[in-house]
Amino acid sequence: xxxxxxxxxxxxxSNEHDISLISASNIISAIPADKYEVIPIGITKKGRWLYxxxxxxxxxxxxxxxxxxxxxxxxLPDPMYKGIMKISDGCCTVTRIDAVFPALHGQNxxxxxxxxxxxxxxxxxxxxxxxxxxxxxxxxxxxTMLEANGIKMAKWKCINxxxxxxxxxxxxxxxxxxxxxxxxxxxxxxxxVGVNKATSFEELKNAVKLAFSHDKKVIVxxxxxxxxxxxxxxxxxxxxxxxxxxxxxxNEFYDYEAKYILGTSGxxxxxxxxxxxxxxxxxxxxxxxxxxxxxxxxRIDFFLKEDGTVILNExxxxxxxxxxxxYPKLMENMGISQSELLDKLxxxxxxx
Numbered sequence: 644x645x646x647x648x649x650x651x652x653x654x655x656x657s658n659e660h661d662i663s664l665i666s667a668s669n670i671i672s673a674i675p676a677d678k679y680e681v682i683p684i685g686i687t688k689k690g691r692w693l694y695x696x697x698x699x700x701x702x703x704x705x706x707x708x709x710x711x712x713x714x715x716x717x718x719l720p721d722p723m724y725k726g727i728m729k730i731s732d733g734c735c736t737v738t739r740i741d742a743v744f745p746a747l748h749g750q751n752x753x754x755x756x757x758x759x760x761x762x763x764x765x766x767x768x769x770x771x772x773x774x775x776x777x778x779x780x781x782x783x784x785x786x787t788m789l790e791a792n793g794i795k796m797a798k799w800k801c802i803n804x805x806x807x808x809x810x811x812x813x814x815x816x817x818x819x820x821x822x823x824x825x826x827x828x829x830x831x832x833x834x835x836v837g838v839n840k841a842t843s844f845e846e847l848k849n850a851v852k853l854a855f856s857h858d859k860k861v862i863v864x865x866x867x868x869x870x871x872x873x874x875x876x877x878x879x880x881x882x883x884x885x886x887x888x889x890x891x892x893x894n895e896f897y898d899y900e901a902k903y904i905l906g907t908s909g910x911x912x913x914x915x916x917x918x919x920x921x922x923x924x925x926x927x928x929x930x931x932x933x934x935x936x937x938x939x940x941x942r943i944d945f946f947l948k949e950d951g952t953v954i955l956n957e958x959x960x961x962x963x964x965x966x967x968x969x970y971p972k973l974m975e976n977m978g979i980s981q982s983e984l985l986d987k988l989x990x991x992x993x994x995x
Contacts, residue, residue, distance in 0.1 A: 646680040648740045649989060650718070650727055650766075652747055652757065653702065654686040658836045658857055659749035661705070666964040667746040668703040669971075673981040674744075679989065682727060682740060684716055686747075692716050694729050718743070722765030742989050743768040745961065749832055753961045754780040767992045771960040775936040779958040782830045782862050785935065792934045794927060795954050797946075798865040801830065804855060814847050817863050824866045827851055829858035840866075867954050869946035872914055874928040875962075875973040877984075879938045879991060884925040885973040887945075889914035910969060912976045916947060923953050931955060939988055942970045 651674075653667030654660055671681050683695040685707055693708070694716035701707045715730040719737065726739040743766055745757050755777035761768040771779065778784040783801045790796055800817050802810075817825070827850035829837040837857035839850035847863070854861040875885040891909035914921070928943040935958060942962035946954040962970035964981075974984045 647678060647742065647989070647993075648680045648682060648738070649674065649742050649744055650682040650684050650740045651744045652684050652686065652752075654688070655747045655749070655752050655757075656686065656688060656690045657747065657749035657751055658832060659752070660688050662963060662965065663746055663748050663752065664705060664707075665703045665966075666748065666968070668699055669964050669966065669981070670744060670746050670985060671699050671702070674985050674989075675982050678986065682738065684718075684727065685713075692718075694727065718760060718764050718766070720760060720763040722763070725764060725766050740766060742766065742992055744985075744989065745770060746964065748961055748963065749836070750780075753959075754831055767995065769988045769992045770939040771935075771937045771941065775938070776960050779935050779937065779941070779960045780831050781860075782828060782957065783860065785958060786862075789931055789934060789955060792930070794931055794934070795952065797826075797867050797954060797956070800863045802851060802861045802863065804859040807852075807855065810848055810851065814844060814851070818844060818847065821863070821865045823847075826864045826866060827854050828862050828864065829854045830860035830862050831858050867946040867948065867956075869948040869952075869954065870914070870916070871956075872916070872924060872945045872947055873969045873973070874924055874943050874945065875970045876928050876932045876937070876941050876943060877939070877974070877987070882929055882932050882937075884928040884932075884943075885977055886913040887916065887921045887924050888912040888969050888973050888976075889916070890969070910967070910972060912972060917951070920947055920951060920953065927953060927955060931958060939991060940970065942973075 651667055651671055653663050655663055674681055685693050685695045693713040695707050696712050697710040717728050719728050724737050726737045728735055728737050743761055753776055755773040758773045758776050786796055786799055798821055824840050824842045827839050837854045841847035841850045851861055871890040873888050876882050889911040924945050931943055932941055942959045944956040964971055971981050
């Protein structure tokens, strides 16, 4: 029996490019080689697509781009081909593929952009569809939809780039409605890129300006004092939620540095929390997954306040697959290895 051809996309034009490289390296290494033929397609920070036939170990460091056997490649949007076009020595060849695993994080990976191309191509792909990806990525849309369905989230305000000229007035209004400290986030970003904490008016303004360097829309959220908890959801029509895991950040909050640079943050699986809270988090995770129309996989992040209140923080539709990432670790705790998990995710997308 011939192997199932799976294209793994990695890199991308995103401020989470480097995290994607690490995720993709782990994914490619863990996909069962006896069942799948992996076709690695890297996307540079400038947006060039390259077929990469080299060693997986070179991907996470970024050295893959310099491999002499890389050739330009592209997914064809014409559904007649359902494949990857490679361009070499002036000739084009098309390799049909059965599925795509978009190991891309952040903009152009989780926001519906790549999902739109794959939809046009007619090639099944792992993860959420165009609309659910876009809505989960945009924190303003996610807040609006989840709160409308009775899911508790932090108080928030949105600032658009067009309003930068009156930033002082806007920050005054925000400070009058929400107490410091406040958290400032790009509306469409992940891995805590561009996220900052503000304890004063000046810090708030500076943090907003910094967030605008990552996106054209910024949200300001109230500070939630509580434990940082995460839950992995898998499935489609009848999704299930994993046990709850807890983040023990080595920094004041779980920012990009704490996640990926310092390497000293910890995970507790399962989290040492009351059964009632664990049950509510898992039920809320599944409800949020369904509300947003998610499919395949998502990692859903929560806060648990001292009084037992559960607050949903955000939904990540293409969570990290690094060695320290919570999604695969939560699944491993349920007895599902990374190889089995990847097999399940690819099989689920092929089922349509």
